[in-house]
Amino acid sequence: MSIRLGNSCVNCKKYKDHFCTLHDTTVGMQHTCDSFSMRAKLKDDPNCVTCSRFMNPTCANPKKAAPGMLCSHWAPQEVA
Numbered sequence: 001m002s003i004r005l006g007n008s009c010v011n012c013k014k015y016k017d018h019f020c021t022l023h024d025t026t027v028g029m030q031h032t033c034d035s036f037s038m039r040a041k042l043k044d045d046p047n048c049v050t051c052s053r054f055m056n057p058t059c060a061n062p063k064k065a066a067p068g069m070l071c072s073h074w075a076p077q078e079v080a
């Protein structure tokens, strides 16, 4: 099983105020589905500043992380 941080409902285009507008039901950070679609705002600007791991113990490259930098461990921040 793949564990994905970025596919949470809170990062989906269909998410609004704790609600899935596609399925008409309450959802949260722990939910996702096969219709997941990443918000364009997150998808279009992947760099350390928009990474949830920036200045965080889970950052893969804490000595190199900086605005404009990016690595394969980038993970989106929760947008609520």
Ligand code: SF4
Binding pocket: 007, 008, 009, 010, 012, 013, 014, 015, 019, 020, 021, 022, 023, 027, 031, 032, 033, 034, 035, 036, 037
């Ligand atoms: S991932 Fe699926 S359930 Fe969650 S908000 Fe998006 S469409 Fe709805």
Ligand code: SF4
Binding pocket: 047, 048, 049, 051, 052, 053, 054, 055, 058, 059, 060, 061, 062, 064, 065, 066, 069, 070, 071, 072, 073, 074, 075
């Ligand atoms: S180095 Fe990688 S994990 Fe660390 S903040 Fe930048 S993108 Fe995220």
